[in-house]
Amino acid sequence: MGKIEDKPSLEELIQPTTPSTDAEYLKWKERKIEAALKEANRQPEMTVPSHLVWKRFGLEY
Secondary structure, three states, X not given: OXXXXXXXXXXXXXXXXXXXXXHHHHHHHHHHHHHHHHHHHHOHHHOOOHHHHHHXXXXXX
C-alpha cells in the first residue's frame, strides 16, 4: 500500500460532518464503547481522569 501524498490539513479534519448512518459502523462503534466501559468498570484504578488527558495534549481550559 502506497503512502498518501496529499494529507488533509487539521482544519479539514476538524470540520463538522453529518453523523454516520452505516449500520455496520454503528454496531462496531457500540461494541467498542461497551468494551471500553466494561474494562473501565473492571479496573477503575487504571482509568485516567479526563482533565489529565486534556492537560497532556495542551487542551486545558
